[in-house]
Amino acid sequence: MSVSFRREGAAAFVEMNNPPVNAIGLAMREGLQSVLDRLAGEEGLTRVILTGAGRAFAAGGDAREFDAPAVAPHLNDIVAGIEQCAVPWIAAINGVALGGGCELALACRYRIARPGVQLGLPEVGLGVVPGSGGTQRLPRLIGMKPALDMIATGKPVSAEAAERMGLVDALSDDPVTAALELGAGVLGTAQRICDMPAPEADDAAVAAARVTAARKQAQQIAPQRAIELVAATAARPLADGLAAERQSFLDLRTGDQARALRHVFFAERAAKAPDWLTAQPGPTDRVAVVGGGTMGAGIAYALLNAGKTVTLLETDAAGVERARANVEKILSASLKRGLIDAEGAEARRARLTVSDDYATAAQAGLAIEAAFESMEVKHAVLSRLEAVLPPDAVLATNTSYLDIDEIASCVADPSRVLGLHFFAPAHIMKLLEIVRAARSSDHALATGFALGRDLRKVPVLAGVCDGFIGNRILARYREAADTVLMDGATPWEIDAAMVEFGYAMGPYEAQDLSGLDIAFANRRRQDATRDPNRRYIPIADRMVECGRLGRKTGAGWYSYPEGGGKAEDPTVAELVQNAARAAGVARRDYTADEIRERLVLAMINEAAEILSEGIAQSARDIDLVTVFGYGFPRWRGGLMFHADTLGAPHVVERLRALEAEDPVAWKISPLLLECVATGQTLGAFRPG
Incomplete structure (x- = not known):
């Protein structure tokens, strides 16, 4: 009753x-x-x-x-x-x-x-x-x-x-x-x-x-x-x-907005361990975090907020002091905003140990490495953790792009290893990609989902590929933006078009915020395996070579005066035009609608491939990743919900026009063609 x-x-x-x-x-x-x-x-x-x-x-x-x-x-x-x-x-x-x-x-x-x-x-x-x-x-x-x-x-x-x-x-x-x-x-x-x-x-x-x-x-x-x-x-x-x-x-x-927002609401509520994952999770009351930079400190603070006892590990005494200062900075900001009181701050400090001695983490049931994005560094960290942690402790990597199967290969028991991909700032962003490597055990995955629940994150299971779900879609988004940039638009025109679509900021302002050197390093990692038939846009490389790394250097795609704010920079417009001339590109004007269509279709096409490959378990999971990790407008329901709103026939029709322009970058996902042929929606598709 x-x-x-x-x-x-x-x-x-x-x-x-x-x-x-x-x-x-x-x-x-x-x-x-x-x-x-x-x-x-x-x-x-x-x-x-x-x-x-x-x-x-x-x-x-x-x-x-x-x-x-x-x-x-x-x-x-x-x-x-x-x-x-x-x-x-x-x-x-x-x-x-x-x-x-x-x-x-x-x-x-x-x-x-x-x-x-x-x-x-x-x-x-x-x-x-x-x-x-x-x-x-x-x-x-x-x-x-x-x-x-x-x-x-x-x-x-x-x-x-x-x-x-x-x-x-x-x-x-x-x-x-x-x-x-x-x-x-x-x-x-x-x-x-x-x-x-x-x-x-x-x-x-x-x-x-x-x-x-x-x-x-x-x-x-x-x-x-x-x-x-x-x-x-x-x-x-x-x-x-x-x-x-x-x-x-x-x-x-x-209305459309209410339907989209309800979709996200129910998707968020349903975000949990899949039904087939019945293994018992390991203990997560004591967690080790390796790396006390911005990401590691944020992860440590998120753990402290959840009542965990945390050991934050660094390489030397100087690193220990930097790590402690990074956590203290977050604590101070939380106090200033009234999110915690003085008693809460002291309680968090009491549960935090910062050290360069891995043995101090010997009782941890879970370790999360958030060290530099280098395979050699990851191997060194996991090997040291393996030497001091209990044999059943779960080992997690926060890598954004590196192959987790290769990361796990240095451990005697690779089933202990999984990916826990946090998003910066880790104590604020709700998304947590839980990455299942080839040999990740159900116990390790269950531990990851249990931690996500304790941290009140939105957990999404992902498979191993370059960039997992979110960063792989982001890479295609940026590639499409760079192509439009080379062929006729400015960074601020592209940003304005995507803000009008519903993003809080466009792709170039977002890069300035994170730092252009991060994406630059990732592109260098991909140089050896890049498809020679795929068009490569070098403008962002020129920016880094000029020392324009974003907000942290006072200049990136925009300039950032000392008084605050951002300004369109004619130097960047000139750099873009010079790159186009060098490449023999005859630039043309793009309308805001054309810009939006190209960038959104690029993401939809890539997401369809991710879904068909089984990297994502459902279109709903892709919606959660794009909304909670990458700023896709919530009121549009997420990327795949929006694609179904447009309809697969419309998406394929528009992609065909772009495929005629560049058949490599715009090759249409077979899943989209299947949806057109069968009348199925992306939301209804489940990987086999």
Whole structure:
């Protein structure tokens, strides 16, 4: 039963029960409506206490229903029924209250929350607006600006913050008992939100919310629509506002952005160890990390955040000091941003050992090497780890490109070795590629997935190839961009086209951020095996030769003045034109649409090959990699979801035109041709 009802004297208890998070689907709505109907015949009640079973109050509507027509009873009607009920309802918020769960709480006369629980209206993250009064009741309760802060960003607040802003009336470790013991006088004077006056207009807060949404949620419809709805509460009657909100919700939930965002939402929730992986993971409470540079320090800090005991290993005393300083820099930044307090910082320091003596890591059940991208260095590190760690400890490499099968060859038992490819900054980025080498054991893979769960990462299983899933697609993206650059565009034209597509930054600004020398070193590694028939664009090599390595040198594809910001640099435009003349290229103009099409089609074609080769296990996994690791716009659903939106016939038709231009670089993936022939989508394909 999704909703239970019991009565004890003058109090009724209503419990929502739809594990694991009490999502508000049809059965729960029917249960709540049944309670409302029943209350009409109950006499002598002084209160109805609404709570959730388990550790959640209610985590919002069931998004799986959004693709179908809305079915009565509707949550907005139930919320109105609770608010208008003659018997006052009290929300005993025992756990997370998000979306529709928060709206149910707003319908209640009084709200008591357990300390630490989260409350919020995150609907914009799914491409919709609150549909059951959230945009209309919340600003009346807490004011225009804090309501905008919550609704337009979708970010939840803690119960403590909610109490300070007036969203909840009281905190209690046992909110149900507190609701039962609430004095009749207090409950009797509690005001329904529908009886509260409209909030005061705040044009400055509305304008600021619009600017923030345009910057952080560029091109997304729902945040701006939510801002409009909240802003209108200052002058619009509640009934009119509720009607406008409901219509916006219904319009948006069947739109392209909402479908794409739901796809990513469910893909992220489903990201876990594959069903066939039944082995037990090894212990990860003690982890060794080799290499204390930017990546290694970030990995170490991510582990510390998860409560792990970490030994960070370096080569010498100077390296130890650098590594310690790198971790301390992240700690200080976290303290400054309020992500941890002083006590938390000390707890992390207490669990960290930084040393150049590998023997200090002798009790680790897992080691992650994040050393320099050199096969000789990787072999040396794994050999030293093998000498001191227990024989069943798992050995992981964070390599971005190197062959993990070759890395594992130096170990007596290669089944201990797998790839754990983190993304920088490792303590922030959510993606974790778990790379299965030819001899990686199920035990090692299970350990990798268990670690990913502990770190709250989005784990994706990948096979061994140059660049795995993400960097292989990235390489093709950059190659396509470089070709357009050579043949007629500028770096800033290409960047602008991809920002307009939805990326936070284009390929050239991103290279400036990471450093052009990193990609340069990778190209040199590939020189011996590069296909001589494939066109090679040397412009990025010229940039490195000129010392333009990106932000760290003050100049890359852009120049970076000391005062901050970036500027288009005519020196780069001249360098590009000189390279084209030297290659005998007659440059032409590209429209932004042409640039976008070429770069996106290049990625789709490469991703189709990755899927057909079994490097990725599903199109959904490629979507997760591109969204969480490489900035593909979430509201487009990921690369393969976007490809299916375009349709395989359209993709192949456009690729054929490009293949006529360059049959090597634009050779069409047989999987795409198969999809056209069979009518199958990329999302439905599974490698054999």
